[in-house]
Amino acid sequence: MAWWEWLLDVSGIVLLLLLAYGVGLVVRRRVLARHGGTFELSHRLSSDTAGQGWVLGIGRYSGEKLEWFRIFTLWPKPKRVWWREQLTYDGRREPIGAEQASLYPDHVVIRCASRSGEVELAMSLASLTGFQAWLEAKPPGTDWNR
DSSP states (O other): OOHHHHHHHHHHHHHHHHHHHHHHHHHHHHHHHTTSOEEEOEEESOOSSTTOOEEOEEEEEETTEEEEEETTOOOOSOSEEEEGGGOEEEEEEOOOTTHHHHSOTTEEEEEEEETTEEEEEEEEHHHHHHHHHHHHOOOTTOOTTO
16 A cells, blocks of 8 residues: 555545544533533633633533533533532622633623632523522522521
């Protein structure tokens, strides 16, 4: 076989793998959204450098927890999970500097406190309204002063 035939074979295999990855991402997104309650949600994994550390993702409400999935992976399980009773909303701000290029357009950055420390998330204003309603809909008997 000539070198150019090998090159064509390798190129074809690479294209098929890219196509399979793209189809896998679409199928995964549809499966995650099947039960509703999903929205665009970015999470700041590291706050060492100002404006950096953001990862795009999908949020999904699942009963008493908020699950966060990375957007460009085929892994079916959430990367992070926050329980409603352990989150408190601490405020919002507009993205600044490099954050504007890292996040979805028209998203705001919110700060939450959890038992494991501060959590920074970015979501649209409509999603923020739903998030606040979800937080306030804690079950009866919850300690509101915590």
